[in-house]
Amino acid sequence: MSTCIVPAEWMPDARVTGIVVHWTGGPHRATSLDRSHYHVVIEADGSLVRGTPSIDLNGLPRVRKGYAAHTRNCNSGWIGVSLACMAGATETPFDAGSAPMTRTQWEMLPRVLADLCRRYAIAVTPRTVLSHAEVQATLGIPQRGKWDITRLAFDPDIEGAAACGDLFRSRTAALLGAPAAEAAPAPVDGVAPLPEPPPPLLEATKRRLRELGYFTVGAVDAEIGPRTIAALSQFQSVAGLPVTGRLDASTMEAIWAKTAPAAPIAAKRAGLDASDLAAAGNAVVAAARRGKLASLVGLGFGLAGAAWSALNEHFGEAWAGLAPFRQIVDAPDWLWGILACGVAIILYRQSHVAEEAEVAAARTGRLS
Structure with missing residues (x-):
């Protein structure tokens, strides 16, 4: 039986649905800014630093004052874990900067994730345990060009968000004694499926629809009822998308785009x-x-x-x-x-x- 390395007091009772993995873009030691944005920070030597916000502040149904703002529009119900590294790094051409990620902290990451997944009953899938760089492609929530984690400074052969994500997921699942879930299914007829959106994502998307004027969406909650389907269908029609009433990947991307069309207003x-x-x-x-x-x-x-x-x-x-x-x-x-x-x-x-x-x-x- 593996030993828990994340202290129990760091993991209070909370309703969470997933974990987003980051790098801080800073030095090898956790700064006060790092601690304010993440629940757990892994330093270069593998030491763990507890973030200032408690995990329960990010718990469902909504975040509370002082929560960890680690991922744009994806904080309610999500834990933020970060590696303290990559200060001054650039994506193209790749340069790991003055504080490249170390193998020690990378190997510590699955152990931290395993403890959190075990404590909060989080299944290890690409939709529930993922890197910041995978959020936009997997959950459909725009993240403004975030690329953590797409490269490993100590292993240049591993490249890309999916490759890095699959690696830490498989190691996390192994520690839990269960195989990692397969990647999301491929698009069918040009429409990428987006089954069972996480509650925080669904709430944020319904709020976004209301901001665009699609008020038939109903209450801002994690339920998809007739009114939500009607609002999605109206948006798809206005945006020139296939009218399915489903929150598929293309619809999600269009809703969160800066150019998302507002609901038309009838002349009467x-x-x-x-x-x-x-x-x-x-x-x-x-x-x-x-x-x-x-x-x-x-x-x-x-x-x-x-x-x-x-x-x-x-x-x-x-x-x-x-x-x-x-x-x-x-x-x-x-x-x-x-x-x-x-x-x-x-x-x-x-x-x-x-x-x-x-x-x-x-x-x-x-x-x-």
């Missing part, structure tokens, strides 16, 4: 205004209009108060009745009228903003 919906919503009984617009009316009335009274010196002969008794309240703050009578005007203007502005926001929501489809 684009022409909606506050009167249309009021006629339909929209509660927000109705409340906003009541607020506007109240602010106008308040503005009228405020102006009347500001002009009190001219109207005193008509409202002297009423104004005198408010003396107890006016005496709380020693201020000229006209100032109270100006304050009332200010309050009325603020109320009007807030009501107007709420009304405009509701109209915008109706036009874009956020409001059904």
Whole structure:
């Protein structure tokens, strides 16, 4: 029975679905910046350094304050492990920089992964234990040209994200006494399958669809229901992709592309205004209009108060009745009228903003 090298206190209870392996791009010793981004850092001599964030902060259903931000749009439910190395490295032409990865830390990596997989019941597959360089190709989440880990400075014959990933996965699986899962299936009819997306990926993708205006996607969660299928189908149609309603690899890539098309707005919906919503009984617009009316009335009274010196002969008794309240703050009578005007203007502005926001929501489809 193998000895656990990752201390138990480093592995608190948490719901996680996978592990992303990185290199820090820094020196052979873990820096404070390294510790803030990863849960475990492996130094050049094989020493383990615990990251500042606890693994449970990255646990599902969503990350919490202080979590380890190790992979773009792939942190909720994911553990980040990094090798402290590759400072100043360049991909093309390849140069390992001033702190090349050592064989010692590379050989320590599978032992760390095995402990984490055993603790959190993570199966060793290309979709659950992978390098940063494999995330975009495997999970469909753009990573802005990340290339860790695609090269081994001590073994130039091994090259490429898949080759490096398969190597540490096979060694990890061997330590666990189970064979590593095969690579993802090849594309069928030009569409790469993407079965059972990890919950964090699905949540992030649904959030992205909402940002693009495909509000029929429904709640931002890890479920694929009729509304999500409808939103995916609409996006595929707009993007010129095969309309399948499935979250395949090409659809995932298109959704996360900078040029992803926004949802079109129907002419009838684009022409909606506050009167249309009021006629339909929209509660927000109705409340906003009541607020506007109240602010106008308040503005009228405020102006009347500001002009009190001219109207005193008509409202002297009423104004005198408010003396107890006016005496709380020693201020000229006209100032109270100006304050009332200010309050009325603020109320009007807030009501107007709420009304405009509701109209915008109706036009874009956020409001059904």
